[in-house]
Amino acid sequence: MKEPWASGYTVGNLIWDPIALHNNNDYLQFHSSNNEAKTLQQLVHKLRSSIEKVDGEFMGRLEGGAGREEHMRNEEMRRKMMAAGAQSGSKVMHFVVSSVIRLGLYDVDFGWGNPVWVSMARFADNINNLVALMDSPTGYGVEAWIALHEQEMTLLKHDNEFLDYAKSTPNIHYNTYLSKLNQYSFK
Structure with missing residues (x-):
């Protein structure tokens, strides 16, 4: 019998970054x-x-x-x-998309009931080109936390086609990282 690559007590995610080239x-x-x-x-x-x-x-x-x-x-x-x-002389840009959709984060109960709101872990303050996807608190829809350079974020915030699918929710300002993120809920 083949040995498992991780023990039965292992918790976490395997992170792999597929690369797609776009010239x-x-x-x-x-x-x-x-x-x-x-x-x-x-x-x-x-x-x-x-x-x-x-x-x-x-x-x-x-x-x-x-x-x-x-x-x-x-x-x-x-x-x-x-x-x-x-x-x-080309600029190489990295975009990171992470998802915790359907992991049941809103179903976790540590003894005082289910959470009202769940957030992703803190990333570096200077991160850009990040989209983090998670379930919405209602369970109907997806939240996207988006971190872009200021100029690109301004373009996105005024993109009517994007806004047809997404509803901007207020920024969450409990630390410097989240103050630069913009949160969108998708219909």
Whole structure:
């Protein structure tokens, strides 16, 4: 019988960062194209394809002891991507999307009832290009905590197409990190 890669008492998440490459030609094509929807679909397809590679077969390789090699391969790809961007004068941007949807965080009861509101763990104060998804307190819908550079956030806050799907909720100011986040609830 194969030994499990983690003990039965292990708690936590496996974090893996699939990489999807998007070059300046794609960007220029998207912004100059009369068919932006098709180009956007192509970009979304790249992201989904990258995420779908983290499947059962991939997890089997990690369990089989190839986890270190997979990690090193991923890091090498990241280094090459950063070097190619620097060499070409292109800006390499990272976007992080994290999700705790359907983990039942609002069902946890530590003896004084279910929580009224749940938040994500604190990230570094200078983080940008982050989207954290979680269930809404009502259980109907999704909250997205979004951290962007100020200029990009201003554009997003005035994007009517985005706002058709999302309702902005007030910023939560209990520390410096959350004061820069913007929270949206999706219908």
